[in-house]
Amino acid sequence: MNYEAPICDEPAASFADLISPISNEEFFSVYWEKSYLHVRHPGSQFAGYFSLRNIEAWVRSTRSGMVFVLLPEAEGGVRFDIHQARDLAPGTVLGNFRRGFAQILKRLADWPNLQGLVRHLSRVFHADIQVNAFLTPAGARTHPTYSDNDDILVLQVEGDADWQLHEFSVLQLDLSQKRNLEFPEEWQRRTETPVLAEVHMQPGDLLFIPRGMPHFATPPVSTSLQLRIYITPLFWADFLKFAAEYAAVHSQELRRALPPGFVGSDETCDLMRASFQQVMEIFKGVSFDGVLAAVKRNRVAHQGFPCDGQFDVLGAESLTVDSEVERRPDVLCTIEEVFDSERNRKSTIFFGDGRLSGPPHLYRALDFIRNRNRFWVAEIPGLDEKGQLVLVRRLIAEGLLRLLPEEGACAED
Structure with a gap:
């Protein structure tokens, strides 16, 4: 056309x-x-x-x-x-x-x-x-x-x-x-x-x-x-490669080696054919959400950070709840609920090659930040003023957010 x-x-x-x-x-x-x-x-x-x-x-x-x-x-x-x-x-x-x-x-x-x-x-x-x-x-x-x-x-x-x-x-x-x-x-x-x-x-x-x-x-x-x-x-074929590795983490059978000598042995290949059906059954139990989370993290890290003057972070000392901030353009981010090494549930935002984790109640604030290109610090839900400032300063330091000049106007999303 x-x-x-x-x-x-x-x-x-x-x-x-x-x-x-x-x-x-x-x-x-x-x-x-x-x-x-x-x-x-x-x-x-x-x-x-x-x-x-x-x-x-x-x-x-x-x-x-x-x-x-x-x-x-x-x-x-x-x-x-x-x-x-x-x-x-x-x-x-x-x-x-x-x-x-x-x-x-x-x-x-x-x-x-x-x-x-x-x-x-x-x-x-x-x-x-x-x-x-x-x-x-x-x-x-x-x-x-x-x-x-x-x-x-x-x-x-x-x-x-x-x-x-x-x-x-x-x-x-x-x-x-x-x-x-x-x-x-x-x-x-x-x-x-x-x-x-x-x-x-x-x-x-x-x-x-x-x-x-x-x-x-x-x-x-x-x-x-x-x-x-x-x-x-990324293609569905790539998604299935992630799924295969996800399944291998959770299944000993997928971590077993192919039998030595299979190239020249029809008998060994027949045994493999029977095992193949059992192996494919394992994929029925693979979690779509688990694989999707891994794929999202991969793309977020691959995208990385732009070269857009992030040393502006040095001006973040002037941040107040009346400040306007923005997510850095073209930085991907995703939010998940994950478990730490002690099996404590955490709300985590992944961006660039970094992440920030906090207690479960932080999810609402992180979700707000993910879904807004620009916002005022005071708009962040679920946190008091101190919490809002701590979170935004951390995300500025880590590279997801940056402070806008005072004369900037907040754009509609």
Whole structure:
């Protein structure tokens, strides 16, 4: 589907800005895992993130970045010439460009102008986010039709680009054992589907490509620079891996080794087949809430803290019950009732790589904080003034909250 966004000269600061006029709710109900989305933004909407003039600085400064050079091969294919960016001599990327080779600049997520957007998208999707830049000279050969294991947001920064998008029915994911698995024909022939749409992109345009959708970017007629944001969410397959470890903690049978010699013994494999049914019965007793709590903690810790000046904590001495505070943007948090080593029940809030625990009656206050972006200290329920101040000072020190300037106005949630 194609949409025109309202005119805006500022770079998109959120996912809602990227897909405007589509709402987040409509995106996840209509497009996520279902279809492509093309939004036309006027002007150079994305040049503030990364542009041609930033390439040399990125090559000189990146520690983990890589450069993939696409070298043409016979019958329309390409092969990759791969380099660590830090090992390249000055001017190498420009030299490859002048020779007419398309290049992929990999691992741009830590580029300063992209860090905020990357962290925000990580929170929105509860996903790992990576960013690559695709620099393509006019007429350069590009990658043949293929499908990705990640959902992709394509931001057209400079030049035009034409895409062919194909029908799809397979939601791909990266499987650690894919070399050892047998795949159905639908999966094996997933890139041989009919063309669904042809999309012409101009600077400022966004294209969402769901994972598994075959796609092909035709050689451009002029220099093209794109940012491709790769979204790797947690899948139900990942949830089941958590469930397997949860079950193993509670079941001795799952902690037993596979019988030695099973590879070459049919008799041993027959015994394993009988045991397998018993093992699967154990999963019926696995607690969904227990597994969910583990998954939530994993995502909270993985999201971590943003680099947004947390040394402002030094100003917390002026905190009063009339102060306004906010949860730091893009920090995930979750609340649970847990038991300590002496089996005492505790209300605990997890955030970043930390946690704060207190007596059960603290749950109401923690729940209030989790569900408010901004609030006045005096609004926290279930605590007297001293308790409110102690709790907020602790959460400021630990990194979940920060004090707002006195002139800040409390926003409606």
